[in-house]
Every structure is written in C-alpha cells, then in structure tokens.
Amino acid sequence: MNKLEIKNLTKTYGRKKANDNITITLENGVYGLLGPNGAGKTTIMKQITTLTEPSEGEIIYNGENIKKLDDKYRDLIGYLPQEFGVYKNFSAKQFLQYVGALKGLTGKNATKKIEELLKLVGLYEVRNKAVGKFSGGMKRRVGIAQALLNDPKILVLDEPTAGLDPQERARFRNLISQISKDKIIILSTHIISDIESIAKETIMIKDGAILMKGNHRDILSAMEGKVYSIKSTSENEVNEIQNNYKVVNIQRGIDEVELRIISDKIPPYKEIEAVEPKFEDVYMFYFDLENTREV
Numbered sequence: 001m002n003k004l005e006i007k008n009l010t011k012t013y014g015r016k017k018a019n020d021n022i023t024i025t026l027e028n029g030v031y032g033l034l035g036p037n038g039a040g041k042t043t044i045m046k047q048i049t050t051l052t053e054p055s056e057g058e059i060i061y062n063g064e065n066i067k068k069l070d071d072k073y074r075d076l077i078g079y080l081p082q083e084f085g086v087y088k089n090f091s092a093k094q095f096l097q098y099v100g101a102l103k104g105l106t107g108k109n110a111t112k113k114i115e116e117l118l119k120l121v122g123l124y125e126v127r128n129k130a131v132g133k134f135s136g137g138m139k140r141r142v143g144i145a146q147a148l149l150n151d152p153k154i155l156v157l158d159e160p161t162a163g164l165d166p167q168e169r170a171r172f173r174n175l176i177s178q179i180s181k182d183k184i185i186i187l188s189t190h191i192i193s194d195i196e197s198i199a200k201e202t203i204m205i206k207d208g209a210i211l212m213k214g215n216h217r218d219i220l221s222a223m224e225g226k227v228y229s230i231k232s233t234s235e236n237e238v239n240e241i242q243n244n245y246k247v248v249n250i251q252r253g254i255d256e257v258e259l260r261i262i263s264d265k266i267p268p269y270k271e272i273e274a275v276e277p278k279f280e281d282v283y284m285f286y287f288d289l290e291n292t293r294e295v
C-alpha cells in the first residue's frame with residue numbers, strides 16, 4: 001500500500017498564494033484534481049513531484065517526510081508534465097530508450113520494460129515510427145509510457161487529456177484504470193468527464209484551496225435539490241432566466257427552449273422540474289463558469 005499525506009501545503013509566489021493550506025491523504029487509486037485555469041493544480045503536482053518546495057507544510061510518504069527520503073522518494077515518482085516535449089525524429093522506442101537511460105534503466109531490463117509499455121499504451125505496432133508524426137493522443141501515450149518506465153508508485157499526470165479527441169480520451173481512461181491498482185495516480189483536468197469516469201475521489205480546487213473533496217456520490221449529493229429544468233416558449237423569459245440564474249445548458253427546440261439551471265430556491269416558473277444533478281452542474285455551481293454551453 002502507498003500512502004501520501006499532504007499536510008497544510010502552502011505555496012506563495014510574492015503575495016500570491018498559489019496553494020493555500022492544502023491537506024489531503026492519498027492511497028492507491030485515481031484522484032482527480034478539478035479546477036479552472038490558475039486554481040493551483042499544477043503547483044500541487046510540482047510539490048508532490050519535488051520540482052517545487054512548499055513555502056509551508058509537508059508531504060509524508062508511508063510515514064516519512066519526502067524531504068528526508070530525497071532520491072528514494074523521487075525514484076517512486078512518474079510524471080507527465082503539462083507541456084510534454086518529445087524529440088520529433090526519435091521513434092517511440094528510441095525515445096523511451098533515451099528516457100529510460102536517463103532514469104538508469106539500461107540493457108535487457110530496459111528492452112523488456114519498453115516493449116511491455118509500448119504494448120500497454122497501444123503503440124507497439126508503430127514503435128519504430130517518428131514521434132513527430134504521431135497524433136496528439138499518441139504523443140500523450142508516449143508521455144504516459146515514459147512516466148511509467150521506473151514502475152512508479154506515485155504517478156502524476158498534469159492535464160493528460162488536453163487536446164485529445166473523444167476516442168483518444170476514452171482510450172486514455174481505460175489505460176489509467178488498468179494501471180491504477182497498485183499506485184497512487186493524481187491527474188489534473190478541467191474536463192469533467194475525465195474525472196467522472198475514472199477518479200475514485202475528486203479534489204476540487206479554487207483559488208489555491210480545496211473547495212470540496214469526495215467520491216462521485218458525495219459531490220453530487222451536495223447538489224441535490226439545486227438543479228432544475230425549465231421549459232419556455234418566450235424569448236423574454238429565456239433572457240430573464242439567463243440574467244437571474246446560473247444556466248448550465250440551453251437546448252433550443254423548434255418552438256421551445258429548455259434551460260438547465262442551478263438555484264438554491266425553486267424558481268417561479270410554470271414549466272419547471274427538479275432534475276438529478278450531474279457533474280457538470282457541480283462545476284458550474286462552484287466555479288461559476290462565465291460561458292453557458294449552447295447546444
């Protein structure tokens with residue numbers, strides 16, 4: 001079992017608190033860090049991977065401070081940064097050989113591990129092709145493979161699905177579920193569906209602090225009785241609703257508009273019904289998105 005205790009983690013840049021008193025305990029499984037741009041997700045990850053030192057607080061791995069564990073701890077980490085660069089002219093296999101060598105993995109062990117990982121991420125057939133010719137999703141999979149080269153116990157993935165198409169995203173999620181049994185996986189995203197389908201726990205971050213954390217059900221139950229669907233045939237009414245409520249979704253039919261809204265009280269409209277909360281509503285409620293999604 002792996003246990004990572006993050007205690008009162010605070011990171012300040014000048015006057016800005018990028019992280020503010022973050023306390024969480026992570027065990028094997030997938031944790032999703034969810035929050036808008038600038039919320040502080042990358043900063044948490046950089047501290048977990050030791051790329052940045054906390055201003056205050058500490059991180060404990062299996063009972064020992066990671067500062068004290070030093071390289072022993074770093075050997076347990078796999079990291080896919082947000083901006084993951086590849087050497088375009090290298091093949092997938094050469095790239096992994098290169099990163100493997102940097103991590104001290106050479107010889108037969110390296111060959112075996114690289115072959116295994118290429119198969120795991122579904123790139124074995126194209127292992128000799130130049131990475132520069134890969135799609136975004138394939139490059140991300142190379143990124144995951146390199147992060148797994150040292151059999152990490154803690155895998156940190158910063159926005160791993162950014163720029164992926166739905167098919168690539170589904171493939172990525174399957175891969176993560178497959179490898180999550182014996183390690184802590186922390187991934188950041190602002191794509192709600194990533195979290196919905198694979199994270200055992202979601203940690204919602206806003207302005208550097210934890211806003212809420214819990215499993216799917218905990219988070220959705222906090223929204224119970226706050227989500228409504230309103231049908232309207234009047235454009236004036238639709239405008240009024242948009243001005244007065246948090247609108248998650250607007251669906252325009254031929255002569256009717258259906259709005260999905262969030263409200264603490266029952267709004268005073270005739271054609272209204274309470275609906276089951278979805279993760280998208282949660283995001284809207286807590287992060288107050290400026291843009292309504294029109295479909």
Ligand SMILES: Nc1ncnc2c1ncn2[C@@H]1O[C@H](COP(=O)(O)OP(=O)(O)OP(=O)(O)O)[C@@H](O)[C@H]1O
Pocket residue numbers: 013016017018035036037038039040041042043044082
């Ligand atoms: N090296 C730095 N120097 C100064 N400010 C920083 C630095 N790194 C991060 N910040 C600030 O800290 C805050 C949190 O940034 P962070 O990158 O952790 O957010 P994020 O949630 O990962 O956002 P994104 O999804 O855009 O990557 C932001 O306001 C950012 O501008």
